[in-house]
Amino acid sequence: MGDTRRRAVVAVGVTALVAPLTLALGTAPAQAASCTTTAGPYQKQVEKFLGRPVDGKQSTADCQAIQAFQNKHGIRPNIGYAGPITWGVMDLMLKQRAVGTNPNKNGACPVNKGRIACVNLTLQLSWIQDGSRLVYGPVPVRTGRDGYETRTGLKKIYWRNIDHVSTIYDVPMPYSQFFDGGQAFHQAGLSMWNPPGSHGCVNMTTTAAKKYWSLLKNGDDVYVYGRKPGT
Missing domain, CATH: 2.40.440.10 (L,D-transpeptidase catalytic domain-like)
Structure with a gap:
């Protein structure tokens, strides 16, 4: 700068x-990684944010939706896991909207x-x-x-x-x-x-x-x- x-x-x-x-x-966006089948600690919160069925279980569609969000915002790893980094971004977005x-x-x-x-x-x-x-x-x-x-x-x-x-x-x-x-x-x-x-x-x-x-x-x-x- x-x-x-x-x-x-x-x-x-x-x-x-x-x-x-x-x-x-x-870093430049990496190629899409393979989807994980594991539910993350913020599964329900992430499902709700993305408009997915909120059941706390990881489905193929859930993973694809989470992964698309991660790729859009450069979140790594981008494997469709509902972890703290992904939820942290979503939570910040919600707080920003509330302003x-x-x-x-x-x-x-x-x-x-x-x-x-x-x-x-x-x-x-x-x-x-x-x-x-x-x-x-x-x-x-x-x-x-x-x-x-x-x-x-x-x-x-x-x-x-x-x-x-x-x-x-x-x-x-x-x-x-x-x-x-x-x-x-x-x-x-x-x-x-x-x-x-x-x-x-x-x-x-x-x-x-x-x-x-x-x-x-x-x-x-x-x-x-x-x-x-x-x-």
């Missing part, structure tokens, strides 16, 4: 998939800063607000994994590069907006629920990254709070 020409200016902190040092996009259109209901993100981009690490959601008025979002994001956590606190966008390329991972980081020594908002070409997370950056879909680019500018505030599950 960091640009070699700006290393003296930008504290190249490790940030990865969403972070300004570079961004480590997760609705009031992401700052508890007032955790400052409402006295004017326009500000908020990042809730716990729920892996981000949005832009102006005072108490929601401007855009919330949208799912992918933040730093364990050991590469997206740093919390009040920050400001200090450098933007619409065509940034990571000098560490040699991968494109379109619509990069850096706010904390190598950590940035930017588009990432993978699922926002792809575990375990970025190297510090806040990954976004193309649609969300473009919208953030159009709504934010240098000097705008960013507030990051909470704790990403698994870190």
